[in-house]
Amino acid sequence: MSDRRSQILDAAAVLIAEHGFTSTSVDDVIKAAKLSGKSHFYHYFKSKDELGYEVLNRQFERFSERGLAVLREPMIDPLERLNLFIDSVVALQAESGGRRGSPFGNLAAELADAHEGFRVRIEAVFERWASQIRSLLWEARPQLQDDVDAVRLSRFIIAALEGAVLMTRVKRDMAVLEGIAFDLKRFIAMHGRDALVVPVVRTFE
Amino acid sequence: MSDRRSQILDAAAVLIAEHGFTSTSVDDVIKAAKLSGKSHFYHYFKSKDELGYEVLNRQFERFSERGLAVLREPMIDPLERLNLFIDSVVALQAESGGRRGSPFGNLAAELADAHEGFRVRIEAVFERWASQIRSLLWEARPQLQDDVDAVRLSRFIIAALEGAVLMTRVKRDMAVLEGIAFDLKRFIAMHGRDALVVPVVRTFE
DNA sequence: ATATAATAGGACCGTACGGTCCTAAAAGCA
DNA sequence: TGCTTTTAGGACCGTACGGTCCTATTATAT
Incomplete structure (x- = not known):
């Protein structure tokens, strides 16, 4: 798993935890993860929903470990x-x-x-x-x-x-x-x- | 309290219960309450937030009574x-x-x-x-x-x-x-x- | 009768959003 | 060297949303 991907997932996790999924826009995630633009984001995730699913997965893994x-x-x-x-x-x-x-x-x-x-x-x-x-x-x-x-x-x-x-x-x-x-x-x-x-x-x- | 107002509040309560507040649009409420348009809605409520507050109030009153x-x-x-x-x-x-x-x-x-x-x-x-x-x-x-x-x-x-x-x-x-x-x-x-x-x-x- | 509130309906605006497309420069790897 | 992936950045699109404004018509209450 690439570094950048993790970075995006981490940034998204924080934003979603703070403001919810719906209120977190893809642009917010891009800004927080310091990506160059939409295409950069969509290079890693096929949709916002997919991002959300992976964030949820990660949250549970973290929770499971910690x-x-x-x-x-x-x-x-x-x-x-x-x-x-x-x-x-x-x-x-x-x-x-x-x-x-x-x-x-x-x-x-x-x-x-x-x-x-x-x-x-x-x-x-x-x-x-x-x-x-x-x-x-x-x-x-x-x-x-x-x-x-x-x-x-x-x-x-x-x-x-x-x-x-x-x-x-x-x-x-x-x-x-x-x-x-x-x-x-x-x-x-x-x-x-x-x-x-x-x-x-x-x-x- | 006018009849129409109650009608709007009731319709909104159902929609909000079903889809949440953010996902319920003013247009949805207008359609559900059979209003003629936006101005009709804004004749009764100064904003969507105010509607939400009143719905919450009503929900608690109902809950309190029932x-x-x-x-x-x-x-x-x-x-x-x-x-x-x-x-x-x-x-x-x-x-x-x-x-x-x-x-x-x-x-x-x-x-x-x-x-x-x-x-x-x-x-x-x-x-x-x-x-x-x-x-x-x-x-x-x-x-x-x-x-x-x-x-x-x-x-x-x-x-x-x-x-x-x-x-x-x-x-x-x-x-x-x-x-x-x-x-x-x-x-x-x-x-x-x-x-x-x-x-x-x-x-x- | 007259003023006020309620109904009707449409145009419009600014903004935000998810998503696509295109071009091009770096980086990494074979 | 070439080929692929990653980074960069911008233009663009369709849609949805909250909210305003404007014009009329119909009820209602004084």
Whole structure:
């Protein structure tokens, strides 16, 4: 992969993270990546959409290496890894003061309805993410209660984090994310075999 | 408030819910509301942004009457009201097969960075929403553990729902929302005075 | 009856955008 | 040396968009 291509993808990633995909014009990308003009850009990418797809791919790869990686650390207790992962999400958002948001969630909300090509790719991202959490939960099985539903729990974790990051961005306040991260850890701990249980969903007559 | 104005706001609400604010053009709104032309539209609204603000306002009012209302029902047990509210969110999404998403979360993700005017208005929406949940939690105080943090819990509930709705929209699968709603209810139940329970966040060696 | 607001419809403007095309100079490689 | 890729830069096109302006006609309320 050529140097120039990476440069373009990096520049585009920043712009898209800051302003969204639709609001980022090809000319903006050209300026940010210091290209000579449109033809220079279209020498590397066949369309703006293709650029977007590749940026999304890269974002997930980065996230997989830098964030999700801890989920696979074999020397650490699985449930502890999950806590560390949640902490890493908080830390990542802290870098931008909670202003950046999730590169996946942002695109999802922006394009899920309008652009099928993006929708399926974002769906795949969430699925791969969920799948890594499921593996971890499977590994943590001996420490978990028998009736833990890994599919449901993995989705819950992702939804809570995505929602938290979104609210944090709107309120411009990291405390929102920190609080939710704290509660999310408690919710996970509640599934431990040693957690003295927990009522099933209560019914009020 | 004139009839025509409402008509325009309703049409715009649908379009914005379907395609987002940016992707909804004034001409689209004109066509959907069967106006005669641009001047007809600008007779009622001074700009597209103003239209957007009013639509957002209306969406929250509707949500407050139709969704949040149950939180205030004085004859029902407070915690049960919370469960009913969560069910109503699920039911509302079910109407569109989970495709609609949250009118607030969608706008938030689309415009939080790009458009300060919307950002502050969306922030206000989340705040009003959280405040209603906080009131309910205060009312439910006798049934809750003493250390329940209403601010934190109310944010958690909103974040989980917003994240759930977003993921559901991406996956086009109501089961996602249903599962998360189920877990969310369990999490809330965990704060009950009668819940035996529950480890504080675990520390590993 | 008269003023005001609502409806109708079209011309127009400036700007931005994604994308194409064309020419030509450097750079890299065989 | 030649051939291909990369860089450079500009002209151009069609379309879409938010917004303004202008002219009329029809309702509505005072």
